[in-house]
Amino acid sequence: MSQLEVEDLEVYYETEEGPAQAVDGVSFELEEGENLGIVGESGCGKTTLAKAIIGILPDAGYINDGSINFQGDDLTEMTNAQRRRLKWEEISMIAQSAMNSLDPVYTIREQIVEAIETHRPGTGRVESDEIVTEMFELVGLDPERADDYPHQFSGGMRQRAMIAMALALEPSLMLADEPTTALDVIMQDQILKRMASIQEEINSSMMVITHDVSVVAETCDRVIVMYAGKIAEEGPVEEIFDQPYHPYTIGLKRAFPNIRKSSQDLLSISGYPPELIDPPQGCRFAERCPMATDKCREEEPEAHYKNGLRSYCHYADEIDAELRPYADDPTTWNQAAAATDGGVGE
Amino acid sequence: MSGNDVLLEVDDLKKHFKVNQGWIASLVESFGSGEPDYVHAVDGVSFELREGETLGLAGESGCGKTTTGMSLVKLHDPTAGDIVYDDTRLSEASDAEIKQFRQNAQMIFQDPFESLNPRMTVYDTVAEPLRIHNIRNETARVQRALEFAELLPPEQYYDQYPHELSGGQRQRVAIARALVLDPDFIVADEPVSMLDVSLRAGVLSLLDRMTDEFGLSVVYISHDLSLLRHMCDRLAIMYMGKIVEKGPTDEIIENPQHPYTQALINAVPVPDPGVGRERVELQGEVGDVIDIPTGCRFKNRCSEYIGDVCDQVVPPLEAKTDFEQDVACHLYDSAEGYDPYQDVTGSPSAAETGEEPESTPADD
Numbered sequence: 001m002s003q004l005e006v007e008d009l010e011v012y013y014e015t016e017e018g019p020a021q022a023v024d025g026v027s028f029e030l031e032e033g034e035n036l037g038i039v040g041e042s043g044c045g046k047t048t049l050a051k052a053i054i055g056i057l058p059d060a061g062y063i064n065d066g067s068i069n070f071q072g073d074d075l076t077e078m079t080n081a082q083r084r085r086l087k088w089e090e091i092s093m094i095a096q097s098a099m100n101s102l103d104p105v106y107t108i109r110e111q112i113v114e115a116i117e118t119h120r121p122g123t124g125r126v127e128s129d130e131i132v133t134e135m136f137e138l139v140g141l142d143p144e145r146a147d148d149y150p151h152q153f154s155g156g157m158r159q160r161a162m163i164a165m166a167l168a169l170e171p172s173l174m175l176a177d178e179p180t181t182a183l184d185v186i187m188q189d190q191i192l193k194r195m196a197s198i199q200e201e202i203n204s205s206m207m208v209i210t211h212d213v214s215v216v217a218e219t220c221d222r223v224i225v226m227y228a229g230k231i232a233e234e235g236p237v238e239e240i241f242d243q244p245y246h247p248y249t250i251g252l253k254r255a256f257p258n259i260r261k262s263s264q265d266l267l268s269i270s271g272y273p274p275e276l277i278d279p280p281q282g283c284r285f286a287e288r289c290p291m292a293t294d295k296c297r298e299e300e301p302e303a304h305y306k307n308g309l310r311s312y313c314h315y316a317d318e319i320d321a322e323l324r325p326y327a328d329d330p331t332t333w334n335q336a337a338a339a340t341d342g343g344v345g346e
Numbered sequence: 347m348s349g350n351d352v353l354l355e356v357d358d359l360k361k362h363f364k365v366n367q368g369w370i371a372s373l374v375e376s377f378g379s380g381e382p383d384y385v386h387a388v389d390g391v392s393f394e395l396r397e398g399e400t401l402g403l404a405g406e407s408g409c410g411k412t413t414t415g416m417s418l419v420k421l422h423d424p425t426a427g428d429i430v431y432d433d434t435r436l437s438e439a440s441d442a443e444i445k446q447f448r449q450n451a452q453m454i455f456q457d458p459f460e461s462l463n464p465r466m467t468v469y470d471t472v473a474e475p476l477r478i479h480n481i482r483n484e485t486a487r488v489q490r491a492l493e494f495a496e497l498l499p500p501e502q503y504y505d506q507y508p509h510e511l512s513g514g515q516r517q518r519v520a521i522a523r524a525l526v527l528d529p530d531f532i533v534a535d536e537p538v539s540m541l542d543v544s545l546r547a548g549v550l551s552l553l554d555r556m557t558d559e560f561g562l563s564v565v566y567i568s569h570d571l572s573l574l575r576h577m578c579d580r581l582a583i584m585y586m587g588k589i590v591e592k593g594p595t596d597e598i599i600e601n602p603q604h605p606y607t608q609a610l611i612n613a614v615p616v617p618d619p620g621v622g623r624e625r626v627e628l629q630g631e632v633g634d635v636i637d638i639p640t641g642c643r644f645k646n647r648c649s650e651y652i653g654d655v656c657d658q659v660v661p662p663l664e665a666k667t668d669f670e671q672d673v674a675c676h677l678y679d680s681a682e683g684y685d686p687y688q689d690v691t692g693s694p695s696a697a698e699t700g701e702e703p704e705s706t707p708a709d710d
Contacts, residue, residue: 041542154631155407184406184569186628189613193625211543214572214617237619255547257576259614260621262596264576268548272512334551 002029003205004053004173009066011045011052020276022048022061024229030173030205037220037237038209039252043273044226046209050175053207054093055083070173089119092166094159096178101162102150108161109146112168119169135164138198140190156187163191167198174199174206180215192219213256217241225249228273228284235309243324245309245316248285250327267330283314290336291315291327353530353563354395354418359427361388361413365636386635387413389587390427392663395531398561402578402595404571404610408632410587415533415567419451420444449479452524456536458516462508468492469504472523479527491522496552514545521552531563532556539570550577571614575599583607586635586643589663593671603666603673605650642676650677659686 011023023045030036038046051057053068055075068075070091075083095101103111112135113128133143139160150158159179166174179195180188196219199206208219216223217237224234225248233246244250254267271288274280280287286296295314304316313319319327326332362384388410395401395418403411416422418429420436429436431450434443455461462471472488481487492500495518508516517537524532537553538546554577556562566577574581575595582592583604591604602608609628616623630647633639642648645656655676663674665681676686 041544156631185571186406186610186613187631189615189625190627192615193627212615213543214615217617217619218615241617241619252543253617255543256617257572258617259572259575259599259611260616260618262575262599266547266550266576268546268551269544270548330547 003032003034003071004030005067005069006049006053007067007069009049009052009068010064011048011057012062012064013048013058014060014062015277017277019064021229021279022276023052024276024279025066026226026229026231027066028224028231028234030207032172032205033199033203034205034222035199035220036205036207037216037223038207038226039211039213039216039223040226040232041211041273043228043276045229046226047177049226050093050177050207050209054087054091054175055080056087056093085119088115088166088171089169090171091173091175092169092171094163094166094174094176094179096181102158102165104150107147107149108153108165112146112165115165116168131168132164135168138167138201139164139194156183156191159183159187159191160194163195163198167202170202170204172204174204175209176206177209178211179208181210181212188215195219213253214258225252228279229276230284231310231312232285233309233311233313235307235311239308243307243309243320245304245306245311245319246285246313247289247291247319247327249311250319250324251333254328254330265330267333269333270336283312288336290332291319291323351397352394353397353399353431355430356391356393356395356414356418357428357430359388359391359414359417359429360386360425361410361417361422362386362425383636386587386638388417388424389635389638391584391587391589392427393582393589393592395563395565397530397563398557399580400557400564400566400578402566402568402574402581403584404568404574404581405584406569406610406632408586408635409584410635411567411584412535414584415453415535415565418531418533418565419453420448421453445479449475449527450530452527452529452532454517454520454524454532454534454537457540458513458520459508459540461520462516464508466507467504468497468506468508468511468519471508471519472526475523475527481527487526488522491526492519494525494552494555495519495522496548497522512545513541514549517541517549518552521549521556525556525560528560529562531565533565533567535567536569537566538573539568553577571599571611583610586633586638588643588674590644590674591671592663593669597670601669603669603671603678604644604675605648605677606644609647609649642674650675652676654690655686658691659689661686 007027009023009026012019013022026049040046052063063076109132112132116123116128116131132146136143136146141157141160153161180191210216220237223237223240225232227248232248233244240249251267251269255269257264257266269288274284274287282297282299283301286292301312301314304311304313364384391414403414405411413422417424431447436447469488472491473484476484476487489500492503497503497515497518534553538549541549557564566574568574578595580593581595581598582589585606591598591607598607599611602611612624628647633643633646641657641659642661645651661674661676663672664684666673666678667681668678
């Protein structure tokens with residue numbers, strides 16, 4: 001049994017014009033100790049997915065359908081009290097902005113101790129302090145600074161304090177939402193490295209949510225590419241980067257400059273993701289895809305399984321057989337951009 | 347396209363901010379030093395910008411790259427040093443010359459949500475610089491600028507307000523506004539970091555066209571070395587207000603010499619799971635820019651520290667014998683024959699004299 005099994009999950013947001021289908025029929029599994037990356041543009045539903053799993057959806061958000069099985073229990077069936085118990089202890093979250101996630105009027109120590117005592121009422125102060133020291137050492141912070149307030153820490157230190165807090169109860173699943181996006185590259189590198197070694201030590205699994213494909217390439221075993229609330233493609237990180245079948249994966253990969261390459265044409269995916277209140281009936285990417293046909297606009301693609309990948313594209317076989325060079329060529333996309341330019345105002 | 351004519355020369359530029367002055371006070375507090383004096387945001391930076399060239403300024407937050415960029419377009423007045431444009435030293439320029447300079451020096455900011463006035467339409471936003479500089483032919487120029495920025499057809503955007511546009515479109519409006527005066531050079535401060543991944547390449551190729559079609563010089567400011575490698579002819583790596591390495595982009599990325607540059611480049615993740623990279627752990631964090639250490643500013647984090655010379659002598663940014671780029675590091679032999687060891691003394695105070703903070707920085 002997998003540690004986490006998400007099945008046909010639908011998470012909607014109530015809006016004045018009707019429900020926005022932020023996550024729409026997403027299924028995947030996460031094995032114990034595994035590192036799963038979720039990539040996609042803003043608004044693709046990756047953060048909503050994480051919030052649904054840990055149970056911190058905003059008021060307007062609700063789970064419309066589907067299940068989230070965590071270690072055999074369906075989270076969607078649980079009461080709030082049951083979910084609260086899981087939070088931090090079994091599932092913890094490292095948010096993007098540590099600045100906003102730490103309480104400015106309490107010291108870091110007080111905040112970590114509070115989390116420990118809430119979840120393990122019997123824990124004495126001495127033991128809690130020991131955990132704080134241990135966690136600070138683990139993330140590379142001086143334990144003597146635990147009595148500082150968040151504003152006394154630099155951005156990188158705050159992010160590490162946030163990780164220390166997320167780890168304090170040794171959760172079996174960590175959700176990291178853009179854990180290093182706000183940080184400088186050297187700090188990012190140190191934190192990613194630190195997270196990897198900690199994870200190995202406490203054998204937890206992790207979901208890394210990011211827009212940065214290079215972070216995923218370096219930290220994850222498996223990747224889910226999301227687009228407009230749905231999974232576009234999923235599979236082992238090597239295959240996703242080497243031989244993807246979905247045009248969106250190919251495009252996203254080529255949109256990033258690589259420091260190891262001197263001259264490279266970047267690819268621009270023209271247009272914008274569709275409105276999720278009234279999503280298109282066919283493939284959601286069809287409007288921006290340079291290879292889309294009428295079939296794409298009308299029929300929703302089924303899963304295509306090959307080479308360890310699950311790809312939602314009608315033409316996965318054709319891409320594999322002959323179209324990949326065409327899809328991998330920025331001019332293909334730029335011509336499509338020129339043809340559809342203008343009139344994309346929101 | 348890159349000519350070799352120098353368009354802009356930056357000569358030992360310094361910008362120091364007085365501590366306890368507005369927003370900078372909180373910044374300084376977080377550094378937690380004893381009796382702060384001045385923040386040495388930019389502390390002796392020299393480089394030239396050639397015609398048609400793209401130059402990247404790279405470094406971590408707080409290294410002074412944005413302050414340098416803002417000084418280039420005269421959004422800051424330097425504390426010391428000068429900028430020479432078109433044979434004119436800006437410190438000695440007349441008002442008319444400054445106005446001429448401002449017309450030729452434009453800036454694109456990181457966040458198009460903040461850099462555009464929410465109450466102005468796209469047309470007025472782009473036309474405003476023309477009005478300020480009394481330039482005729484407004485409509486045709488605005489139209490052409492929007493066309494260049496690929497906001498097509500331009501008329502459709504004239505009456506729109508920033509909130510009606512997406513992030514990518516807003517940044518295109520900011521680019522159109524920067525281009526409408528036909529400037530000589532543009533400073534682009536993290537021009538795509540707020541944009542969604544799929545849209546970045548579009549804006550980047552637009553910026554590329556600026557240099558190709560108009561022969562504009564561009565200074566890109568970014569912490570993203572992958573991006574700078576893609577965009578720039580030359581790079582300058584900054585650390586604590588100084589340039590530590592400067593030269594052709596490919597040389598610096600493939601063959602970095604300064605220990606800081608090496609660490610910085612090694613920290614950049616690669617979007618290819620097959621590529622393993624050597625990871626150098628850099629100790630500590632960026633040092634204190636108020637109470638500047640003597641000698642090399644990187645010495646406390648440096649894996650190659652070689653003793654007194656690093657402690658006492660500020661390494662000059664200079665040509666070295668063995669490679670193309672200029673490096674500010676004592677590890678390498680000076681091409682000019684400078685011997686830093688002659689400046690090493692028993693007491694560190696002698697070497698310090700060049701590093702005394704300005705006694706009366708002209709700050710406002």
